[in-house]
Amino acid sequence: MSQVTLLLDASRRGDAAAVEQLFDLLYNDLRQLAHARLRRSGQFTLLDTTALVHESYLRLFKAGAIEANDRGHFMGYAAQVMRSIVVDFVRRRSADRRGGDAIHVDLDTAAAHVEDPREREVLQIHEALQELEKIDPRLVKVVEMRYFAGMTEQEVADALERSVRSVARDWEKARLFLATNLTP
């Protein structure tokens, strides 16, 4: 079996070390892709998370590291990793703006320190998702795929092996939760 498929299998069985390796692998891969994209298109480019996730999959698929029927599971994990990359990125930028030195900032209040409203929204969503995780982790998965990885409802439904209708319903509920919990 190919490497990523093996890790996906083990992750599904609940193997924590496999989950970790998978994240490590995806994080590095997605980061490198973003990096390469930046070099290609010069200083100003858009962080197109959707394209990055798809490109990462294609690369691994062509290299024979993942099997075709694992695409859905792969996307699920990739979305979670994308969330991590985006949040790291925003935090890093806001830290740079504050001088970049290491100040002990409480995670709960990190969002309050970010000046750019769009970036603040990302952090607020991230923090609200941590709350939502305790209430209904399934909704969090849907938000990660839709928002952080830009997947369509159909793609999310495929990845989670659920109906489009139930994914759409979860997305609505999650949006209402987030809209209520985000301070404008």
Added chain:
Amino acid sequence: MQKIGPEDWKQMFELLDTALDLPPPERNTWIDSLGDDYERLKPALRELLAKHASRDTDTFLRDIPEFTSLTGINTSPLSMPEPGNHVGPYRLVRELGRGGMGSVWLAERADGAFKRSVALKLPHVTWIGGLAERMARERDILATLEHPNIARLYDAGVDDFGRPFMAMEFVAGQTIDNYCSQHELTVEQILQLILQVARAVAHAHARLVVHRDLKPSNILVTDDGSVRLLDFGVAKLLENQPGEQTQFAVRAFTPEYAAPEQIKGEPIGTATDVYSLGVVSYRLLTGMLPYEVKQTGVGQLERAITEVDAAPASSIAANPLRGRRLRGDIDAILNRALKKDPAQRYATADAFALDIEHHLLGRPIQARPDSAWYRFSKFIGRNRIATAAAAAVLIAILGGASIALWQAREAREHAARAVIERDIARRAAAREEAVRMYLTRMFRSSVAQGGSGPTTAKAMLDRSAQRVLQEYRDDPYLAGKVVETLADLYGALEDVAGQAPLLEGYLKQAGPEADPETVALAQQKLAHAELSRGNIQRAAELLRPAEEFWNRDRNRFAEQRLEGLVVKARILRAQGDLAGSIATNERAIAERVALSGENHSETAILYNSLGIALMNANRLQEATAAYRKALSIHDALGTGEDVPALVMRANVGTLSYRVGRIADAERELKQAFEAQRALSGDSAAVAASMGQYGSLQTALGRAAQAIPILEQATLMAEKFTARGSALHVQNCTFLAEALAASGDAQRAARVVDATLAQARKQFGDGHFFTHRVRLAQAKLAAAQKPNAQSLAALAEVTTKLRSAGPVAQLALAQALLVQGETLTRLRRPSEALPLLEEAVFLREQVMWDQSWELAEARARLAEAQLAAGHAGAQPLLQRSLATLESQLGPHHPQTARARSSLDR
């Protein structure tokens, strides 16, 4: 919109499922038809549906914002850490090790606040679905693991970039296997080391923490031969990923030391650690693993671990002499620890440790088959000389038949007694077993349920507490035992909110057949919990019957009675009976010292409690002595730099401040709050010491420096206690005083007015805390406008403080002082004189001779005497000036003021 909590959201999501299926026009009718249970949620539900219908959420979250630069990703913090990098407050020095999960670095604090090297653990991946959150939760549990043989967790957190870190005690030593082979230790010496390891693991087991990765590389031995267990709980934390609860991660542990259930992915528990302890011991004693490891791969090893029984250690030892030494007890102990079936092993590391200890002391061990011959041979071995003598006497008198008859009768009686004892022992064992089984079962089922987050000791406890009373309805005796254990676990987690309902439920259910000892214990524990929640009256009512029960047999219940005395002393203190509290503490100290010696952690707690009571009674010198006593015990026990000791150091600093030893106070307070901050971050305790420190700065004439410190201390107090808490009110008052001293009377008045309103709301109009704020307000008004109106306000406060007893002694002195001072300014010195004399007297009672506050009071008195034309005021003023000059310096406003009075 009204605030909806997590539980409400669960319900809300269910309601939304139905509502969103309905056509919009029908939704309102449906909501109206919902039962009363949903009444509370209806308005929020309507609002959510309206929000859904309106267009404003349509674009919401559709796209992630577009970022126009990738600098963040370019220099991602995930790139490998390097020496000199900063992580939170730490600077990396050099890498100590690297594993699959992350790396460990030698690091030191970058802010120089606290000179200490730490081992910093950094996971490779910044966060995985709330890893940081989980680390924080885990930290709280790890913080309860305090054991000399467990590497301590100093700090954990998340730095600016969201990277979680854990700072552990840095241990300079070598791994236990290297240590054993290098020092060519004897079996006894190795067993002593194993005993240290097992005790450390047992400490964790008692707190429901399972190590899961015991192996020689996780066990270090320092040069002085003491063991430190590393990575406690970290392994568990890092493996505790979603979906992992039902199956153990195969790659996460070292297979050589893993238990069969780990290989097979079955539920793990404390017995899993016992198995690993067995393998480690086997390895250290024989130099070999319990299985033959061929080079054919992991699969073979895994089969060996799950299927092949280990050969007796004695048959493996290279040296026949050692083999003989291991035969018997050691073989049996290792055999029991290495059983394939967890249920057949020692249940916990404690039982394992106990057997090793028994073996070392020559007592019978549990693991042996319980043959009469075995026990007898142990008895002979232990009492070789005594037995020989008894045998000699026996032979000498074996002549007569009467002796034989006597012997026979003795034997019969002995047999009868043995039967009774065996029954008692059996019942006790059954009870212990039942408690253990219950907890293990609950632990496993909470591990298996998983799903909604990681299993913590807290989650497991809550689930157990919910069920225990129901499950043991028919067996009140056993119910009591389980409740006792659970209540202790809550105690270890300092979780009053969880503990109180459990005990409440037990006491409600306990009928006449319940064990009176357990009932008394539950009452006592609940009294303590109620006291923590502020229900003083209820606490006192609960403690009384418990106290009566312990007094029935003081020797037997010495320990329980002492615990009761501690609670009683606190209740008395809370009720304002300071003399009673002090006496109770003193009695408890005497009994505790008699029971467990001076250098005992409980003795330190008692001295601390005594110190607080003495401080409240304004017996400050004695209070300082009590704190110093407690601190010397902490130092002797090696816990002098831990948070409880640092809090005491801060209290000593506060006392130094109050008695007027300002140089000591400044040093002590600064050290205490900085060390506390370095060790555990901001907290209520830090806010308290910072407040005192800031107030001291005001007194020293540095109001401008005091203000930012006090602003910070005020915010911190609000964050960690509450708006309007005693601490918050105190720090606000300090802030107002600093503002007044800096000349910002307007802002000072605003702060003090707001604080007074809060204090009145929180403590009531007649409370001492409220009076103290009122005094600050009156003082401020008198300084601004010394007139009849402000004098009247001061007189009113003085009357109130006078009726508040010894706790208000210093505040009263201040009120009298300001009143006298104002009268002198208004040219009414003869009225001022008696007030100022009393102020001097009150301060003399409490403060040391060179206190600047005492000198201040004397200077004001001398000034009044001068104004009234009394003779003999000059020398008093001169003496006061000298003290003020030496304590506060020649340029301090107080000094300048006294000097100008003298020159006039």
